[in-house]
Every structure is written in structure tokens, then in C-alpha cells.
Amino acid sequence: MRIKIVTDSVCDIPDELIQQYDIKVVPSYINIGNQSYLDGVEMTRKQFYDGLDSFPQHPKTAAPGPETYARAYAKAEEEGFDHVLSIHVASNLSTIYNSTIKAASEVKIPVTVHDTQQLTLGAGLQVITACKMAEAGATVKEIIEVITDLGNRTYVYALLDTLKFLHLSGRINLALRGIGSLLRIKPLMTFHSGNPIFEKVRTRGKAIGRMLTYVRKLGPLEHVSVVHTQALEAARCLYQKAYSLIPENNQPIYQIVTPAVGAHVGPNGVGLVCVTC
Template sequence: MSPSVAVVTDSTAYLGAEATGRWNVTVVPVKVILAGHEIDDVTPFDAGLLAHALEGRSPVVTSRPSPERFAEAYERAAAGGATEIVSVHLSGALSGTVDSARLAARGAPVPVQVVDSRSIAMGLGFAVLAAARAAGAGAPAAEVAAMASRTAAASDTVFYVDTLEYLRRGGRIGRVANLLGSALSIKPLLRLADGEITVLEKVRTASRALARLEDLVVEEAGERPVDIAVQHLMAPERAETLMKGLTARLPRLVRMWVLEIGPVLGAHTGPGVLGVTIAPGAAD
């Protein structure tokens, strides 16, 4: 029997078809326009093309889903038997996606609670999974939405980028860029805090930054049970090295995810990004 509360999210959660299928999560795609070609964030893509476009300064623009796309998702959920919907999305400080969801919710055939996760990637993904587990257990929509919000608030995302250039181009890092000035040798460690990107630490070399990233995750995880997601773009070796290091150093690791982000987030971070989301450990 399907849950009476349907869970909807957007593709920047990067959960993958297996997880969304298992937990009955509907995904509305965010899109990127790459040199005039529209790419759906849930469709397999060639990361090399994105890197080439970014390096060549070809136009790369991300595009939020229209309210009509969300309306279609809500109508399908209602037609499938849902009596309520919880729609969980990436930070409203980074995208207008949550605004589109709210507009669509006004005309939905069943009540819709829209949650701004104040996060992105698996910071959003873990919140969506928590909501889906609650819905699957029969929780009402208010409880499902609260679970998503609590999980997002209890999660932390720290990340490294090879260069701030792409974040600067996209207007996602104005205050951070001012803090760092023009010191091109700086390798920043960044944090997604309350929906916005902030500077965590400034390190002189990539190798030191990556080692410090691992240390920061271990410090943040502490002795509590945690789920960890290592996320990258065109940096599988870095991701594997970090995954192995964290697995060895986290005694209460519940589950480890390793995934490559899609073009929408990648358009803002550029290739080489390596990030980690730490969330409260949850049994599947």
C-alpha cells in the first residue's frame, strides 16, 4: 500500500533512481543550458562537456523548474492516491526552485507543504530520505515536513573547490570572494551554512586543503552515528581517497555514499569539487 503522504523533491538532491524508486520519491528536474543546449539534471551527461564549456567561458545557465512542472508532479501524486504532499527543495538562497514549488502548491488538488531545506546535494538528499521514511511509516504531512526540516538542520556540508571562479561567475559567492580577495593561491574550504556559502578555512595548497577537509569531517562527526556522503565532479580518485580515509576514521559510520554531482551544481562549482555532507545516522 502506498503512503498517503507523497514526497517530492528536485534533482539537485542527487539521490539516484535506486533510492528514489525505493522510497517512492518524485523528482522534478532542474535544468542547465549549456552553450544553447538544455540538459535535464536527471539525464546522464558528459561532465567533460561541462568542463570544456566552463573553461572556454561558453554560456552556462541554470534554470529552475517552472511552477507548471511542479503542478504536474503534484497532480500525478494525487492521482496515485496521495492525500497530502510534502515537497522538499534546495536552498531558496541559491535558487528560485522553492518559489516555483510554492506557486504550484496553491493550485494543487491536495494540500502541499513546501520545505526549504536550506541546503543542496546530499544535504537536501538526506532530508528527503528522512521525509520519505516518515511518510512510509504512515506519519502525517506535518510530521513528514518537520522530519525533513530537522534532518536538514542537523546536517552539515563542507567542500573544497579548485577555484572560486565558477562560484564567482554564478553570483553565489560574492561575500566569500571579498573575504578572500585576489589571493589566487588560496585553496578555500567552504561550508553551506543556513542556505548560503561561507568560508570555513583558507589553506595554501590543494593537498593540505583535502587533508584538512577529512579532518574537519571527522571532527564534526564526533562519536555519534552518522551518514556520510562524499560528492565530487570529475574527481573520482579524490573521492575514493577521502571515502577510504573517512571509513577508517569514523567508528560509528552508518552508511557511506559516494556520488558525482550533476550539471546544475557543477556549473557553479566547476570540475574538481569535493564535498562531504554529514547527517545523523539513519537505518534504512
């Protein structure tokens, strides 16, 4: 059986792996005023972060509709695939999951939709694993079992540089942002099983220390990768600080985060994607 893997651009995957496994990535929209851009197609991530402080209006993001996914599924059938496995960002964060369910009902080719219950590279690791298994001849059922287990063992910890962009995207109110600026508060996010939890830490150093404490409490790790919002050097520094917690022969991915998330969290953020044993 030939299985086509389809995903969305919120599930961060390195470009070289997208090409290697011929993954169909359906891009989200980046809307800046009256202009709309396809994520990764009409605007690169570097262009997005370079312009984030100077855009005339704060960017908003939008998910593609069911018709876009239906076209992607129909194209897979035209290319001779027998089944589509459509793997997506956590359903409580986006309308993407509902769009794919609707699209799946409108095409002839069998489509299995999987909710990763994760975001950014936390979801991307499931896509990458699915591709490797499909290439090796696994069934859709076998793939779903493995990536569901992987999702249950995946934790994303992210440190934001400022409260500013959470405010601009409507996630916090102006008064709280003012307090945060005064106290140098750094938002720290934990994401697991579809649920984001935010807490406020007063300095970047303390926030990194707390993040590493959380990682340590996870116990033995199978894999660790790093995500960042155009802060590669800070991401490398974070990885080095976590080095004693990282398994031997770990091969980290350093992934710049999708604008669909970056619009809310802003530049200079860093995070760890951890998979427990």
C-alpha cells in the same frame, strides 16, 4: 494516508533510491548557449562533467517554474495520493522554493513544502528519510519534525579544485581568480542552515586537513557520506582519510553532484556530508 514525495534535481539522490521510493524529481534546466537540457533527463551528469571544459559557452542553470510543480502535484492527485510533501534545496540558493509555494496554492491536493536549508546530498538525505518514514506510515507532521531536526544536524564541507568555475559563473572577479591561480588557492566551503561560507586555502592537502579538523570539531557523528564532481577516486580517498571520525556501521553514499551546483564549482571537487548525533 498516501504521501507523495516530490523534490528537485538539486537535492542529490542516488538513482536506485529514486526508483525504489518512486520519488518525483523535477529537473532543473542546463542552458548552454541557445540549447536547453533537462538535468538527468536530456543530459546525464557524466555528459555534463565530460563536456564542462569544452562547451562553446559556460553552462548556466535555471529552475523550473511554478507550472511545472503544479503539474507534478496534480499528477500525484490523479495517482490517488492524499498529500504531497515537496522537499527542496535551500530557499536562499534558488527560486525553486518560491515556485513550489505558488504551485501549491494552485492545486486541489494538499501540499506541504519543506525548505531543507541544505544543498546536494545534504538535502537529499532529508528526502530519503522522508520516503522511509512515509513508507512506514508516518504523518506529514511527524516527517517534517524529523527531517527538520536532521537538517539542523547536517553539515556539508566541500573542497573545490579551482577558482576558475566560480569566476565563470560570476561568483568571483577575474583579478581574484588570477591571484588564486598564482598561489594555488583551493576554495573550501562549509554549508549549514542555508548559509555557505567560503575560505581560501593554499594547497589541496592543507584544505583537506582543515576540512577534517572541522569535521572532528563536530563531535560524535551519526552518518557520513561523500559528494564529488566526477572525482570518485578522490572521494574514496577523502573518505579513507576521514575514517577515524566515521561512526561504526556507517553506510556512505558516494554521490556525483548535480550540474546545478557543478556549473559553479567545476569538476574534481570532493566533499563530506556529515550528520551529528
